Every structure is written in structure tokens, then in C-alpha cells.
Amino acid sequence: MSDFHNPYHFIPVKKGDRRHGPDLTHDEMEKSSHVRHDVYAAGKFSGKIICRLTTKTPILNGDWQSEGTTAQPREVRNFRTEADAQFPQGFSTDLAASSLRGMVGSLMEAASNSTLRVLEDKPFYSYRPLASKSLSAVGMIFSTNHAGRTTYGLLPLAPPTLTGPLQNGAWAIPSKWRGVFPEATLKVYIGNDKSIRGWGVPGGFRSWMPSDPKYSCVYGMKVTRFRFDGAGNLPDDLDAFHVLEGKTDFLLAQKPREGELQPRLWREIPDAQKPEYVPGILRVLGAWDRPDMPGTKEHELFLPLPSAYPITQDGRLEMPIITPRNISDLRPRLIPDEVVERFNLLADERTAEVPHLPYEPAGTRPAPGRPLRLQAGDLVYFDVEKAMVNGREVAQVSEISFSSIWRKRSETLADGRIAAIGGTKTFFGGIDPELLPMSPDRTKVTIAEQLLGFVEEVPKGMDIGKRSARALASRIRFSDAHLQPGAANVWYDGGNPVLLRILDSPKPPSSAFYFKPKQGPLHKRDRVGKLAPARQQPMGRKVYLHHPAQPPANASPAVQQAWRADPFRSRKNNHTIGDGGWKQYTRARLLNAGLTYYFDVRFDNLTREELALLVYSLSPAADGAFWHKFGMGKSIGLGSVQLDIAGLFLVDRAQRYTASGFTQPRYTKGWAEPDRAGWPKRYAAEASATVAPGNDFSPPTLRALCTKLMDAGISKSIELLGDPRNIRFPVHVPARTHYDEERTFAWFAANKRNPEAALEPVGAQSASIPALKWEWK
Numbered sequence: 001m002s003d004f005h006n007p008y009h010f011i012p013v014k015k016g017d018r019r020h021g022p023d024l025t026h027d028e029m030e031k032s033s034h035v036r037h038d039v040y041a042a043g044k045f046s047g048k049i050i051c052r053l054t055t056k057t058p059i060l061n062g063d064w065q066s067e068g069t070t071a072q073p074r075e076v077r078n079f080r081t082e083a084d085a086q087f088p089q090g091f092s093t094d095l096a097a098s099s100l101r102g103m104v105g106s107l108m109e110a111a112s113n114s115t116l117r118v119l120e121d122k123p124f125y126s127y128r129p130l131a132s133k134s135l136s137a138v139g140m141i142f143s144t145n146h147a148g149r150t151t152y153g154l155l156p157l158a159p160p161t162l163t164g165p166l167q168n169g170a171w172a173i174p175s176k177w178r179g180v181f182p183e184a185t186l187k188v189y190i191g192n193d194k195s196i197r198g199w200g201v202p203g204g205f206r207s208w209m210p211s212d213p214k215y216s217c218v219y220g221m222k223v224t225r226f227r228f229d230g231a232g233n234l235p236d237d238l239d240a241f242h243v244l245e246g247k248t249d250f251l252l253a254q255k256p257r258e259g260e261l262q263p264r265l266w267r268e269i270p271d272a273q274k275p276e277y278v279p280g281i282l283r284v285l286g287a288w289d290r291p292d293m294p295g296t297k298e299h300e301l302f303l304p305l306p307s308a309y310p311i312t313q314d315g316r317l318e319m320p321i322i323t324p325r326n327i328s329d330l331r332p333r334l335i336p337d338e339v340v341e342r343f344n345l346l347a348d349e350r351t352a353e354v355p356h357l358p359y360e361p362a363g364t365r366p367a368p369g370r371p372l373r374l375q376a377g378d379l380v381y382f383d384v385e386k387a388m389v390n391g392r393e394v395a396q397v398s399e400i401s402f403s404s405i406w407r408k409r410s411e412t413l414a415d416g417r418i419a420a421i422g423g424t425k426t427f428f429g430g431i432d433p434e435l436l437p438m439s440p441d442r443t444k445v446t447i448a449e450q451l452l453g454f455v456e457e458v459p460k461g462m463d464i465g466k467r468s469a470r471a472l473a474s475r476i477r478f479s480d481a482h483l484q485p486g487a488a489n490v491w492y493d494g495g496n497p498v499l500l501r502i503l504d505s506p507k508p509p510s511s512a513f514y515f516k517p518k519q520g521p522l523h524k525r526d527r528v529g530k531l532a533p534a535r536q537q538p539m540g541r542k543v544y545l546h547h548p549a550q551p552p553a554n555a556s557p558a559v560q561q562a563w564r565a566d567p568f569r570s571r572k573n574n575h576t577i578g579d580g581g582w583k584q585y586t587r588a589r590l591l592n593a594g595l596t597y598y599f600d601v602r603f604d605n606l607t608r609e610e611l612a613l614l615v616y617s618l619s620p621a622a623d624g625a626f627w628h629k630f631g632m633g634k635s636i637g638l639g640s641v642q643l644d645i646a647g648l649f650l651v652d653r654a655q656r657y658t659a660s661g662f663t664q665p666r667y668t669k670g671w672a673e674p675d676r677a678g679w680p681k682r683y684a685a686e687a688s689a690t691v692a693p694g695n696d697f698s699p700p701t702l703r704a705l706c707t708k709l710m711d712a713g714i715s716k717s718i719e720l721l722g723d724p725r726n727i728r729f730p731v732h733v734p735a736r737t738h739y740d741e742e743r744t745f746a747w748f749a750a751n752k753r754n755p756e757a758a759l760e761p762v763g764a765q766s767a768s769i770p771a772l773k774w775e776w777k
Helices: 026-030 097-111 271-276 337-353 424-431 447-452 608-618 681-687 699-709 712-722 741-751
Strands: 008-011 045-055 062-065 074-078 137-146 149-158 188-190 219-221 241-243 250-254 278-283 300-304 379-389 392-401 411-414 417-420 476-478 498-500 515-517 536-538 541-544 586-588 596-606 640-651 669-672
Touching: 008 712, 045 608, 045 681, 097 447, 097 476, 097 541, 097 596, 097 608, 097 712, 149 300, 149 379, 188 250, 219 300, 337 392, 337 417, 424 536, 447 608, 596 608, 608 640, 608 699, 640 681
Parallel strands: 074 586
Antiparallel strands: 008 541, 045 596, 045 640, 062 074, 137 149, 137 379, 188 300, 219 278, 241 250, 278 300, 379 392, 411 417, 476 596, 498 586, 515 536, 640 669
8 A cells, every 4th residue: 555654753852962052050040141131241142134934835824713613614814913904804914923933943942952842731641442442331320428528439230242252151241240230231222323313303312311300201112121140141142132243242232122113201101011111211422413423323222220220100210319228239339539530530631622522411411511520310331340448359430431432541550549640741751851841840941941931830839939930031032924025826726715624633642653662672662551651752842744845746636735625525424524524624714835925033142052053943954955834734734834044144232332333333243145135125224234254154054063063863853854855755644545534543443453553763863754554464
């Protein structure tokens, strides 16, 4: 199959090894002769760099965006300044100084191996488990309150999926589940992929909810009441069992008898017929008003009730009351606090990413009631594990969720308790604590922080004494970039809004992409659930690859214009984007490729090594051998720009503030390109300035000084990843076709057993950018 490049790769990070200047303690920085703003230090450099930016692909310099709904994609407006008031909303052509600073500053941090000044504070990693690890047992939540403290428990209802082969004509109950369920009340699948999306009409099926009389009703179905045999197993009844299609060794549920496929309200079943029915409640996740519910969902659940659950005269089920007398009939189990805490953290994480997630059973919450927390009567999937409680072994609840495939958290055992292994900061801090954003735990200030500034992050509740949070303003200042006057074809596609492809790709903690083993073979990577700072370390700083500089003329639109979505493309079950997937997409006006911009960078009190680092970060290579990535849509091919230094002009600040300096030219040293006729009028003073001849401040000279000070692995990775000529294959998210953007999971499923299906790090010995395959054979 064809090869492809992942949209992003990584520049390695190292422990220490910052050669462009010393890391300074806070006391050293306060006494420094040049890391300051109140005095111009002797022998240090101040001045201005004029830069020319050329767009190599369309770009999106996003400013404001709408929320986006299931009916329409989010809209992104381009950056605007006050001077752009004459432009209609979204039609500004300026590029924001803050975006330029972020683009160049991130490369400055990488080149000097400095702090990752902007690092998402993700306190733990979560991941979507394999389908083989899905939950299938169902239970009901109850709660108790003692001394103002709420404790949650679970009443087991439906056993999990059982796996064969049969033993002596019976389905064996795994040892950890023995004794958990009061009866063999196998769940029943109801509905199909179409009918479950049409139940939102008045009087339609809703999940059982004890707080609402309308939905605490009991239903009935003609199903079988099974019994565990003397060994605690379930005798086989193949005609009544629902097994995995094509296989007979996975018992999923039971089938209704006599072809009756829909539940009936218990109160509407004639008394004479009720012995033919088994009472139960419905567990309905709901798909009718959730159009982005995966199309793979094809049923809801009818849960037969154990005989110990009383039904009222009007056909309702109230929350069972647990007493010493009925405790053996209900088999209640307390849920450990750490299991509830994990559930809450994972729910909050999903809500933070997408406000309407995670899904809870339909109708059980006010719309939308966030944060999502457990409440009595919730029907949940669960798992158990053997544990010692009060000196005896019991089946203790180990996981709860609202869906069968709920996200899991990478965990370890700490002092006998389940704990998260930590997230982004834990792993980067394991390489070097000075790589983390400034905090009270940091002892040094790295070179990039000295140049770009920082603000100390003080955790809420931490006591730092009488001092205030530390901060330093940047010694480097960027202007907005303005379009060269007279530019033609400024807007891509004539300024018509463009529907962009999904801005998505594998995220942390994808172990095949974001981590590498600290020791041993590269491709011996632990599964994401086994991540640990002692065994793995981050691949490095994430950077986006450019798409091929010159795609083949006969390439498909998916390669030539990889950023464009096809709104008429068919999806699974013949659903189109308009069937609910719009909120994953973005619509915006794009600035065209081939535009020329100018901006300037002002700097004060820099050493020669710091100035070399700044010049390198602006333009790491000559002749277009390095492109930056700017703005939104970097992963789908937008934002490739080339920076060139047009001129570097030094101001002798100390001399300027003397009597003789008052009459001297502003700029006396520096470098400028020979032809300055095309410079914008705002740089007229620089265009006419006479600077001393020589190469001391030419970009090649300063660039060479910076490269000499860099770590070889970091230098090589920047050289490889930033040069568009190194892109040998199409660039897209892991998929099995160019345009399979909504099914990235299919690539991982097809390649999960192949150790080569992972990003190979780049370093000093790398000759090319590693590629991936659509499918390894």
C-alpha cells in the first residue's frame, strides 16, 4: 500500500544543554547586566530586523470564531486591527503580531532547548480502549449519606458478555463475577439502527429515571427467566441467546420469545397475560436528538428485573431500599471513592473538549446539566475486580461508565490506591524540570524565557510567601505584518468561504505517536494504558509538516487542495455531513498563496549569541530551504510561509543618549539586502540608512553561529522537518485512504499488531523524514 507522512512530527528535547546563554537563577537574573529593561547594557545589541513573509499556501489567520452546531460548521473570522475598520468583518489582510511571535518564539524555544513556555496542563492522560475491553455488565446506582458525606453504591442487574467455549453444556461465569448477580437476568437488545433514532416522539421510549413518575415506569417483554446452575454457570439455550454474528462463543444477550420485539408498558398488559411477561426497565442512551451519535449504535436495552425488585400497583419501579433483610437478594456493592473520582475526572475532560459530551442516558439530566455527576437511579455499565475488604475477598466495583466503551485513564498503584500516572508536565518534567512553564518549583530561567519573557504560574492554594508571582517582559517585540500594496488575487477562491477538512489528528497519549521508550528497541512501545514516566518519554516538541511543495499535476483534489472538505461526500449509512457532523468542520475565508508581507522585530540588550538565536529562529536556512507554519489549519496543509530577513539595523543606545549621538545617524551597524527599492514606505529610514560594510551581522554569519551552538539532533530535526523538499509522500492523518478523515481508528485497527506502525524519531543521524504506510502486510 502507499506511504504517507503524518501531519506532525517532533523536535527532540534534551536535559539541560542550552548553549546560547546560561540558565540563570532568579537572583542572578535580577542582578544581570543585560536581562533587564531599565538600562541599556554596554556591549549589547539593540535595533530592528525587517522581515519579508511570503505565503506558500493559503493561510487562515483566525481571530474570532462561532461555536458551530450540528446544523452548521463554526465560522472563523480573520484577524482585524483598529486600522482595518473599513474592511467588512472577516476581510482583514493583516497578520497578527501575536501569531508571528508565537510562530518564531516556538522555534526559538526548540533551537535553544529551552522551556516549553506554553504547555497544556493536562493532569492525566485518557484513551479510548479497544472494543475487546468494552464493558457489558449493567447495574443501577444508589447513594447513601452519612455525616454529610455521600457514598455511592451499585445494584447489579445484567451479567456481562460471556465467552465460550461451552463447558459441559453451560456458559462459564468468570470467577470474578461469581456471586455478583442475584439472578441470571440477561439483557435484551431492542430496536435497530433506524428505529432507535425515531423514538423521540411524545410517548416514545425513555430511559428509566426514578425522579420522574413518567419515566419510572416498568415495561414487560416475553423473555425467559434463566437460572444459574449448581456450579454458578448458565445452561446453554442457543435458540434464546443472542450471540455474536458469525460466532457461537460470545453470549451477548437473550432474544425475546414469540417474535415480540418491542416492550409493553407493564400497566397496560392485562393481568391474565402478565405471567407470560417478565418485568423490566429500559436503558436508552438516545440517538434521536443526538445526530452525531455514531452510526454504529444499533440498539437500546431492556433489563429484566430480579424478582426482589418490587413493582407498584400503577406499574412503576421505585428505588429499592437496602435493608439487612433484603441485602442478599439485591447483592449491593459499594463503589470505592477512587472509582467515582476517576469517573468524574473523565466526564469533566470530555465536557471540556466537547460541551455536549459525554452522553448520558436520555432524559436523565436537565439539558445540559454540567458537570456530569452520578445520581441515584443511573443505569451504568460496570466492571469488578477481586479485592480484600475487611479481611475477606470480594468482587469490588473497579469501573463505571455511561457507555460500553468509556475512556480509560492511564493509571498506576500508589500506596495501594489507584492513581493517575500524571500528564504532560509529569513526562516532560521527567526529562528536565526546567522544560516546564515557570512555576515556584522552577529554579532557573532558560535562555528563551530570558528573551521572550514569562509569567510564573502559581497553583491555586500554593503559599509563595509575601512575594508576588515572578514575571519578565520580553526583550523582543513584533509588529503586525502588512500586505505589500498593490497585491492581486489576495483571497483564495475569490474570497468565498471555504469549508475546511476536520482539524483533527491523533492526540496524546497515543503511544505510537507521542512517546518513545527510554531504553530498549524503539518499536517495543507499551500500550497507552501502560504508560509510565519511568519507561517512556515524550518524542519532543510537536511541529507540523508542510504538504508537498509541488503536488503531481494528476494528483487528486484530496492531495492538491488537502484543506478542502467535500460536503457531498457520503458517510457511513449514507449519512452526509449535513446529518449532524457539521460541528466538526470550519468555514472561513483564506488568504491566498503568493502574497508578500513585511513586518519588523525590535530587540534590546541582546548578546551576540542571543541575536544569532533570534536571526536563526526567523530564518533558519537560505534560499527557501525552511518554511514556517502560521495560523490555523496547519495539519491540513494551510499556513506554510517563508521568512526572509531583508535588513538588520543596530542602534547604539548608549551613544544615542550623548550630545554627539544626537546628530549621528540612528543606524550605524548592521546588514541589508542590496535592493531595497521594494520596501514599504514605513521603512524609508531603514531603506536609506548606510550601515558599515562587512558580514558580522549578516544572516548567514549569525545563522552559522547559532547552528554551531545547537545540539546536533535538534539542528538536524529542524532542518529536515522545515524543508518542504523533504516531503516525499502525501501528508494526512493516519488513514487507509487519502480522504478517510472520519475513520482514523480504522488505520490503528488495521495496524495495531505491527510494531512499525509508529512514528520514528528524527535526530542527528536521520537522512529523511520517516513515513508511515496505509497498511503493513
